[in-house]
Amino acid sequence: MKLELARVVRGTGRLGVLRGLGRTAQHSLEVPGCLLYTHLGAVPHLTQDTLHTLSSLPSVTQVTLSNIAEHQEVLEEFKDGFRKFAGLHDTLLYCSLHDSAAPCPTGYTTNKTVSVWGSGGRIELTVAKFMALQKAVQPDWYQSMADGETWQNNTSRKRVRKSVDRTLAHLDECLLAHQNSQELEGVEVFGVVEGGDIPEERVRSARETAKRPVAGFCLDGLQTGSMDQALRTQLIAAVTKELPEEKPRLLQGVGRPDEVLACVEVGVDLFESFFPFQVTERGCALCFSFNISLDPERAVLELNEDERDTAGETQHNGDVSLDDQTRMTSFEMNLKDKRYHDDFRPLVEGCGCYCCKNHQRAYLHHLLVTNELLAGVLLTIHNTAHYQGFFSALREAVAGDKLDILRRRVLRERKE
Amino acid sequence: MKLELARVVRGTGRLGVLRGLGRTAQHSLEVPGCLLYTHLGAVPHLTQDTLHTLSSLPSVTQVTLSNIAEHQEVLEEFKDGFRKFAGLHDTLLYCSLHDSAAPCPTGYTTNKTVSVWGSGGRIELTVAKFMALQKAVQPDWYQSMADGETWQNNTSRKRVRKSVDRTLAHLDECLLAHQNSQELEGVEVFGVVEGGDIPEERVRSARETAKRPVAGFCLDGLQTGSMDQALRTQLIAAVTKELPEEKPRLLQGVGRPDEVLACVEVGVDLFESFFPFQVTERGCALCFSFNISLDPERAVLELNEDERDTAGETQHNGDVSLDDQTRMTSFEMNLKDKRYHDDFRPLVEGCGCYCCKNHQRAYLHHLLVTNELLAGVLLTIHNTAHYQGFFSALREAVAGDKLDILRRRVLRERKE
Numbered sequence: 034m035k036l037e038l039a040r041v042v043r044g045t046g047r048l049g050v051l052r053g054l055g056r057t058a059q060h061s062l063e064v065p066g067c068l069l070y071t072h073l074g075a076v077p078h079l080t081q082d083t084l085h086t087l088s089s090l091p092s093v094t095q096v097t098l099s100n101i102a103e104h105q106e107v108l109e110e111f112k113d114g115f116r117k118f119a120g121l122h123d124t125l126l127y128c129s130l131h132d133s134a135a136p137c138p139t140g141y142t143t144n145k146t147v148s149v150w151g152s153g154g155r156i157e158l159t160v161a162k163f164m165a166l167q168k169a170v171q172p173d174w175y176q177s178m179a180d181g182e183t184w185q186n187n188t189s190r191k192r193v194r195k196s197v198d199r200t201l202a203h204l205d206e207c208l209l210a211h212q213n214s215q216e217l218e219g220v221e222v223f224g225v226v227e228g229g230d231i232p233e234e235r236v237r238s239a240r241e242t243a244k245r246p247v248a249g250f251c252l253d254g255l256q257t258g259s260m261d262q263a264l265r266t267q268l269i270a271a272v273t274k275e276l277p278e279e280k281p282r283l284l285q286g287v288g289r290p291d292e293v294l295a296c297v298e299v300g301v302d303l304f305e306s307f308f309p310f311q312v313t314e315r316g317c318a319l320c321f322s323f324n325i326s327l328d329p330e331r332a333v334l335e336l337n338e339d340e341r342d343t344a345g346e347t348q349h350n351g352d353v354s355l356d357d358q359t360r361m362t363s364f365e366m367n368l369k370d371k372r373y374h375d376d377f378r379p380l381v382e383g384c385g386c387y388c389c390k391n392h393q394r395a396y397l398h399h400l401l402v403t404n405e406l407l408a409g410v411l412l413t414i415h416n417t418a419h420y421q422g423f424f425s426a427l428r429e430a431v432a433g434d435k436l437d438i439l440r441r442r443v444l445r446e447r448k449e
Numbered sequence: 450m451k452l453e454l455a456r457v458v459r460g461t462g463r464l465g466v467l468r469g470l471g472r473t474a475q476h477s478l479e480v481p482g483c484l485l486y487t488h489l490g491a492v493p494h495l496t497q498d499t500l501h502t503l504s505s506l507p508s509v510t511q512v513t514l515s516n517i518a519e520h521q522e523v524l525e526e527f528k529d530g531f532r533k534f535a536g537l538h539d540t541l542l543y544c545s546l547h548d549s550a551a552p553c554p555t556g557y558t559t560n561k562t563v564s565v566w567g568s569g570g571r572i573e574l575t576v577a578k579f580m581a582l583q584k585a586v587q588p589d590w591y592q593s594m595a596d597g598e599t600w601q602n603n604t605s606r607k608r609v610r611k612s613v614d615r616t617l618a619h620l621d622e623c624l625l626a627h628q629n630s631q632e633l634e635g636v637e638v639f640g641v642v643e644g645g646d647i648p649e650e651r652v653r654s655a656r657e658t659a660k661r662p663v664a665g666f667c668l669d670g671l672q673t674g675s676m677d678q679a680l681r682t683q684l685i686a687a688v689t690k691e692l693p694e695e696k697p698r699l700l701q702g703v704g705r706p707d708e709v710l711a712c713v714e715v716g717v718d719l720f721e722s723f724f725p726f727q728v729t730e731r732g733c734a735l736c737f738s739f740n741i742s743l744d745p746e747r748a749v750l751e752l753n754e755d756e757r758d759t760a761g762e763t764q765h766n767g768d769v770s771l772d773d774q775t776r777m778t779s780f781e782m783n784l785k786d787k788r789y790h791d792d793f794r795p796l797v798e799g800c801g802c803y804c805c806k807n808h809q810r811a812y813l814h815h816l817l818v819t820n821e822l823l824a825g826v827l828l829t830i831h832n833t834a835h836y837q838g839f840f841s842a843l844r845e846a847v848a849g850d851k852l853d854i855l856r857r858r859v860l861r862e863r864k865e
């Protein structure tokens with residue numbers, strides 16, 4: 034895996050292509066970009082056929098051990114890896130530890146283990162079990178085992194230091210087991226940068242991880258709800274300065290468009306895409322604007338103030354908590370709202386997704402209030418397409434020095 | 450609408466084609482056959498694109514007023530009918546009163562009204578409101594308003610007589626309103642035959658309904674759980690003798706393969722297809738055999754006794770109740786069962802549906818135990834395909850005098 038950067042501008046992000054992906058090294062992924070999210074081993078609610086009606090999907094699908102660990106025996110018996118088990122075709126697999134859409138309980142990590150929570154409860158992973166799982170899953174790349182329990186406000190400096198030490202020790206053990214395994218030949222490992230909200234520990238974690246033979250870096254413990262955006266960007270800036278330019282940086286647990294924008298500016302390349310899934314789960318549709326090609330006058334007209342709710346704005350103040358993740362944000366519309374019951378427009382005018390081309394808000398409202406599962410199917414299609422469209426616009430903005438315009442468009446500031 | 454019969458044999462059913470369907474009279478439907486079921490205004494969980502990956506779908510989709518009545522104002526404002534509102538393409542619409550998968554509370558009919566139950570509670574329909582709804586829905590054919598509250602064991606003779614009288618009065622009122630309506634030109638009406646479990650009332654209802662200008666007949670009050678199969682076939686035989694040969698007979702509330710077979714033999718042409726939906730809802734997959742082309746030896750081998758559970762067999766004894774409808778039958782396998790967690794076979798060997806071609810039982814088991822909605826999507830695909838396949842085999846059996854073989858196959862009797 035190699036990141037070919039087309040453009041690196043301090044303060045406006047990195048533009049490039051991650052090449053040589055997969056065991057055959059034939060795949061690539063544009064950055065800034067996002068991975069395709071799966072929940073419980075499926076792109077939520079979609080058959081692979083329906084999924085592939087979406088154009089320009091990411092070439093990499095993320096699966097998480099919290100969803101998979103309880104299937105270890107079945108996968109070992111199956112022998113052909115998780116991609117085939119789940120019927121996922123034509124995609125690279127990236128295997129991470131936790132599911133960012135389902136924060137796991139804390140207090141269960143030890144010096145030698147971390148725990149993941151599946152549908153049947155907690156599963157404790159040693160490095161040996163973690164690596165056995167990777168052999169059963171057969172991903173193209175995976176995140177090394179890590180102790181990421183530092184995101185709570187009251188985490189002590191001592192606990193943060195311990196998390197960095199443990200995560201480095203896990204990485205060394207993983208790499209050793211990896212190098213001795215034939216099954217994992219050609220598979221790549223991402224090291225995990227921890228350090229909570231302490232800049233020196235973040236820098237130490239980054240420097241030490243960068244010394245190891247890793248293909249890229251996961252930035253952990255910075256998820257939405259754990260700290261405010263100013264502190265997050267400051268910490269990420271301190272970290273990315275320590276990391277080699279040619280290796281990708283994947284930020285875990287951040288998905289809101291405004292936060293994505295801020296993190297791209299300080300050198301993040303890759304994001305997860307659990308955010309559109311969360312939006313779908315609460316019966317909402319992404320409707321924020323990201324069209325930077327519009328002339329400014331039309332753009333202002335395009336912003337239908339009344340379409341969007343403002344529930345999410347409160348997240349900008351200092352009072353953050355993980356609960357916020359399930360709250361509606363200002364980037365979406367709540368289709369359960371009575372006002373949509375006779376709204377015969379598509380979710381987003383001009384959107385080319387299957388849902389917007391075939392259905393109206395009133396029908397989605399009906400499906401949602403009657404709890405018909407097709408609502409989740411159609412919203413997944415739209416929200417995935419919309420989020421991918423945002424990332425496409427993001428790359429265009431980095432290329433054309435238009436991140437400011439994009440930010441204003443996304444946040445709908447009228448002060449142009 | 451006209452039923453062209455290719456073959457009518459007493460005791461082996463009617464084979465034919467229902468021609469001249471729809472306002473343009475260009476569509477047709479083979480009988481014995483079934484309608485495409487919708488729940489809450491959608492083929493459960495499927496986008497129209499996914500639905501149309503299934504081959505040989507029925508040309509007629511059933512929608513029910515219980516799912517639609519609360520949208521009356523929205524549909525009147527929308528103006529283009531329910532087919533377009535729900536994004537259903539290329540299908541004829543048949544509008545019935547109740548949803549056979551959701552039995553409604555009794556005790557709410559009066560001389561002038563019947564009630565349907567939507568997600569927002571009870572909606573009382575007069576003939577005027579009923580007909581206004583038909584104008585808003587714009588179906589190709591619809592069931593006339595009827596009082597069907599006669600399926601309970603303790604219904605008195607007097608109540609049954611009243612139900613027949615009321616239903617005929619409703620029909621006359623509906624037909625009058627229909628003939629005076631320009632919007633309903635070209636739309637056809639099915640009269641409803643009531644009469645509970647009293648043969649004389651069944652005959653009276655059939656004779657009187659047949660005198661009216663209806664396009665076909667709905668047989669109501671005979672649903673699974675209301676009476677045993679012997680009584681049902683006896684009543685249906687008495688009714689169909691009174692009905693004109695060239696008009697179709699649609700039986701409501703019966704969907705189990707064994708019951709369908711018995712009812713076809715006494716002259717029923719059309720069925721609803723709520724049964725595969727119920728199977729899907731309980732996390733099961735249809736797996737009964739209906740292949741009558743197999744040579745007998747292979748057929749016996751094909752029947753994997755261990756695949757199927759026997760929960761439904763108890764329905765054959767006299768102790769019937771509507772609760773039985775939600776119980777598992779012997780025609781399906783329960784994929785939540787632990788035994789499937791490492792079963793890497795398709796749901797049904799040789800099945801050509803998307804689910805069976807792409808996924809294994811172990812993956813479906815995983816999706817079901819973790820409550821991922823994709824399970825419902827994939828099961829709907831398989832169960833719909835399997836049920837359509839059964840009806841196709843049923844027509845083949847009527848054509849070739851092989852109903853006995855088909856019955857043995859479906860019931861898996863080994864005494865050939």
